[in-house]
Amino acid sequence: MELSAQKNMLEHIIFSERIPDIGAYNELRVRSGKDNGIDPKMADRAIHNSLYLVSAYDGDKLIGLGRVVGDGAVTFAVTDIMVDRAYQNHGVGDRIMDHIENYLDGVSDEHSFIMLIARIPSDHLYRRHRFEYLQEGYRTGMIRNQSHLKSEG
Numbered sequence: 001m002e003l004s005a006q007k008n009m010l011e012h013i014i015f016s017e018r019i020p021d022i023g024a025y026n027e028l029r030v031r032s033g034k035d036n037g038i039d040p041k042m043a044d045r046a047i048h049n050s051l052y053l054v055s056a057y058d059g060d061k062l063i064g065l066g067r068v069v070g071d072g073a074v075t076f077a078v079t080d081i082m083v084d085r086a087y088q089n090h091g092v093g094d095r096i097m098d099h100i101e102n103y104l105d106g107v108s109d110e111h112s113f114i115m116l117i118a119r120i121p122s123d124h125l126y127r128r129h130r131f132e133y134l135q136e137g138y139r140t141g142m143i144r145n146q147s148h149l150k151s152e153g
Contacts (some may be wrong), residue, residue, distance in 0.1 A: 013057065015056050017098070020047070029082060032082035033085055046080075050067040054099040056096060063087045065096070068104065078115070108117060
């Protein structure tokens with residue numbers, strides 16, 4: 001895509017710290033390819049317990065979102081970076097990350113631990129925003145297996 005076309009698309013996108021409607025949040029999870037949505041009560045708790053949240057809107061339509069969770073001082077996790085598939089690869093994710101970086105720069109210091117888990121090929125987005133792969137042999141990333149909690153049905 002040409003840079004001018006990308007810039008034109010971003011001109012009418014509004015970035016806001018407004019907490020989105022839970023239904024719109026879940027719809028974005030689906031439209032972004034993240035998953036099929038989550039239980040509305042869990043979504044509501046997650047959204048309202050965020051340290052920071054930035055939403056992207058095209059008119060009234062939620063088309064992107066990113067959140068930061070953590071303790072607000074030492075440990076932060078960047079999560080739920082989502083962009084509607086129709087808006088992907090147009091710079092919306094980079095703008096969301098710009099807002100998140102500005103927030104993190106204001107509340108963290110050189111001793112803070114800021115992490116994220118990225119799906120490939122989204123890792124390229126985060127590399128542009130100062131995230132690095134863990135040094136092999138020195139650090140490793142891990143995720144807890146939650147399959148024992150899978151609902152039956």
